Amino acid sequence: MRWSFRIGSIAGIRVELHVTFLLFVGWIVVTQGLFSGRPGNALASLALILMVFGCVLLHELGHALAARRYGIRTRDIILLPIGGLARLERMPDKPAQEIVVALAGPAVNVAIAAVLGVVLGRLGRLGGPFTDTLLGGGLAESLLAINLVMLAFNLIPAFPMDGGRVLRALLAMKLSYVQATRIAARIGQGFALVFGVVGLFYNANLLLVGLLIFLAAGEEHAIVRTRASLTGLPVRAAMITQFDALDAHDPLQRAVDLLMTGSQQDFPVLAGEVPVGLLTRAELLVALQRLGPAGRVGEAIAPHGEVADAAEPLEHVLQRMRVRRRPALPVLSGGRLVGMVTLENVSELLLIQQALRRPPGGAPGSASGGATGGASSGASGGATGGVALL
Numbered sequence: 001m002r003w004s005f006r007i008g009s010i011a012g013i014r015v016e017l018h019v020t021f022l023l024f025v026g027w028i029v030v031t032q033g034l035f036s037g038r039p040g041n042a043l044a045s046l047a048l049i050l051m052v053f054g055c056v057l058l059h060e061l062g063h064a065l066a067a068r069r070y071g072i073r074t075r076d077i078i079l080l081p082i083g084g085l086a087r088l089e090r091m092p093d094k095p096a097q098e099i100v101v102a103l104a105g106p107a108v109n110v111a112i113a114a115v116l117g118v119v120l121g122r123l124g125r126l127g128g129p130f131t132d133t134l135l136g137g138g139l140a141e142s143l144l145a146i147n148l149v150m151l152a153f154n155l156i157p158a159f160p161m162d163g164g165r166v167l168r169a170l171l172a173m174k175l176s177y178v179q180a181t182r183i184a185a186r187i188g189q190g191f192a193l194v195f196g197v198v199g200l201f202y203n204a205n206l207l208l209v210g211l212l213i214f215l216a217a218g219e220e221h222a223i224v225r226t227r228a229s230l231t232g233l234p235v236r237a238a239m240i241t242q243f244d245a246l247d248a249h250d251p252l253q254r255a256v257d258l259l260m261t262g263s264q265q266d267f268p269v270l271a272g273e274v275p276v277g278l279l280t281r282a283e284l285l286v287a288l289q290r291l292g293p294a295g296r297v298g299e300a301i302a303p304h305g306e307v308a309d310a311a312e313p314l315e316h317v318l319q320r321m322r323v324r325r326r327p328a329l330p331v332l333s334g335g336r337l338v339g340m341v342t343l344e345n346v347s348e349l350l351l352i353q354q355a356l357r358r359p360p361g362g363a364p365g366s367a368s369g370g371a372t373g374g375a376s377s378g379a380s381g382g383a384t385g386g387v388a389l390l
């Protein structure tokens, strides 16, 4: 994500901190310490914030490790002032699995709260009215209270928050995936509006959370709809058949010439008759710097390049392209190069499908929203947000 930097990795998952997180911590320290004239307060607030975000990180790890059980990798976990985000490569298609992944995060908060509760109980610090203890206590009591709030907040069925994912999965057991997502997204957006209105008066963070949920629900619905409209189509239906290919022995200058004189940006690469990969524009630029225009195309591409088969389901190939971040793939049939599939072309296919489905005189323009939201969007719609209200 832009403006975020790596702070380490846990269980092989990259953890990033967003710049705004540091600004937020600085703001808390300044307002709590300098303005109040009590540096001790600032230190206590800082300790609490770091521990809360430790809990947020563990919550996100809960999602990521549950997803790993189903063979789904997590691109990274990002910590933002409003909470954490585990960016899974995709969400499980099976509703039961989505429920496990969605609940694994809140389960971590339950575990943390339980441990804190037991420890505080042993120390005799949980006596008296429950709310008094939680709100008026020290660091551990505050942390316990915050974990309970995180738990409750994340379980609100505001898709795509955890509770909303559970709701979608439950609906998907009875309805189609698209219908279930549409209903869950509408409910999520309803909650988002409520958060927004309440946030407007009481809490700017809640306003921001409402806005993000509203947008994320809409985007994920668009992605699911797009995927559904591609279901059943083979790669062949969306491939380009008029294109230039390069030979592995060609100099990079030939790729430059083709790039400059045509509209094609990515080029399939052959070794004789055998397809060996694809040279993207980005790879061409990097290779030009490294090898110069006389360098060989074969040296510029990754070995064992990704390819698609003409008969393969288009949605599987798109999924692979998103995960591996490839803008295009060479398409093979019987081991021979027969075409090329690009995100751009898939977007065009979607636009055409929508135009054909729309009655004449229907609103134009609205078609493009759905198509670009699905095919070319870098977000795979697999992010699970764990929102902590601070």
Ligand SMILES: [Zn+2]
Pocket: 059, 060, 063, 102, 105, 106, 154, 162, 384, 385, 386, 387
């Ligand atoms: Zn979560």
